Amino acid sequence: MDLTIAAASFSAALLLTNFVSIGLAWSQLERRRTAPAPRSDAPPVSIVIPARGIEPFTPETLERAFRLDWPDYELIFCVAHTDDPVALAIRTTMARFPDIPARLLFGDDRISGNPKLNNCVKGWEAARHDWVILADSNVLMPRDYIQNMMLAWRPDSGLVCSTPVGSRPDGFWAEVECAFLNTLQARWQYTGAAAGLGFAQGKSMLWSKPLLDANGGIHALAAEIAEDAAATKLVNGLGLKVHLVASPFEQPLGHRKVEAVWSRQARWARLRRVTFPLFFAPELFVGAAMPLLFALIAAAGSGADMFSTTLLVLAAVYLPEYALALAKGWYASPRLIAAMVVRDVMVPAIWLRGWLGGAIDWRGNTMNITTKSEEAEEVLSGA
Known part of the structure; x- marks a missing residue:
């Protein structure tokens, strides 16, 4: 029961944080x-x-x-x-x-x-x-x-x-x-x-x-x-x-191809990890993946319906986000929520990639970004 309560609390806290972030951004944007x-x-x-x-x-x-x-x-x-x-x-x-x-x-x-x-x-x-x-x-x-x-x-x-x-x-x-x-x-x-x-x-x-x-x-x-x-x-x-x-x-x-989206997001994640590690660390918890995981753990422990729990969490995450796009005149389409789901499936993998070494691509340049920004080096492709 303690695990169930803890998981439910974590999920609720993440959902609340997500909602507050949308509200704050809404207030700043025109x-x-x-x-x-x-x-x-x-x-x-x-x-x-x-x-x-x-x-x-x-x-x-x-x-x-x-x-x-x-x-x-x-x-x-x-x-x-x-x-x-x-x-x-x-x-x-x-x-x-x-x-x-x-x-x-x-x-x-x-x-x-x-x-x-x-x-x-x-x-x-x-x-x-x-x-x-x-x-x-x-x-x-x-x-x-x-x-x-x-x-x-x-x-x-x-x-x-x-x-x-x-x-x-x-x-x-x-x-x-x-x-x-x-x-x-x-x-x-x-x-x-x-x-x-x-x-x-x-x-x-x-x-x-x-x-x-x-x-x-x-x-x-x-x-x-x-x-x-x-x-x-x-x-x-x-x-x-x-x-x-x-x-x-x-x-x-x-x-856009999936490889290009992955490459770009992985590069940005690595750069954020190198330059602002304390702000990068909590990025694992943005989006729907983590609140949904904790909600399903809580549902399993309490006997709640898993499918209904999934729908409630996804609605709590994506409906306000979609409303933000509509309100600010940003791109929105019937497929955008599906795109948000795919994005959030990618977020944990991109976050993990941000902590790992190895080369990433920037418009034809292969960049090896180490854990210390001052040691970052660029190696031109084909060199």
Whole structure:
């Protein structure tokens, strides 16, 4: 009986935590709406975009960057190798928008084991303005992209970020990716923000260039294998905060294979394990797997119906989560709950993978991430 009571208590506590996290994220997030037009004297902004390879939505994401509603901004595209096919796509788009200041820079500054950060160094150093956004090339920037980033900056801000929100999935595994990105990872990031635990996210980062340059510059982000982890620790160390935009920006997904979803989530899990182990450890208990396991143990001990118990737990987890997606205008479909179930089946395995060594893949790079971030090393595929 003691085991039954303990299992029931654990299950109830996890379900309550899940529900509270959804409520806190709900309070922080806003449904997407157009921000007010910027003032004519709005400060100029540099946007540094590291790029590698052609993705299905590359033409659209490139064009969006040239259509932003901001009076004075420049685009700095960073590509490591001159033979990368994305360079031609960038040049073609630049030629279509000659009125927008834009540069394409080549080179690979090996300041860290993080290939994206290495690619950004030249762009950061070339940026002309005091406000700099580091933006991944697969962000689907709305016209008010810069407004939303600037509106989130507060007197105690050291950094403003946006998590990615998965959109336009093509196929079931892309919907699983949406379930990871949106109502799990974005939700918990906004939950942390509501609790005063702001974590940086490298998808879109707005920096005050003088602030970062006074504290080591972009090289300071090489202190950890993940630049967003280094950014979080740097900003917190300055007594400042990481703030999030009210409505995060889309990342169109297109088609996804299970191997790609697994590889990406395993990489992120390993990075979280290396950089924030105390926060990573409880991740085993997010989602439905653990509350369902404890609930079934309690049901077996008390003689309750196992099938009914399963349905109740799954409804308690997924209905509020689905409601969050609907309320905030995120992707939702009849298959999304099934995708959430598959995601939560994967969570324990991904969590375990996060504790293990071995190589993981990042867009053609094999990265060996050790248990100490300073010992992380990158080995180029085929080398």
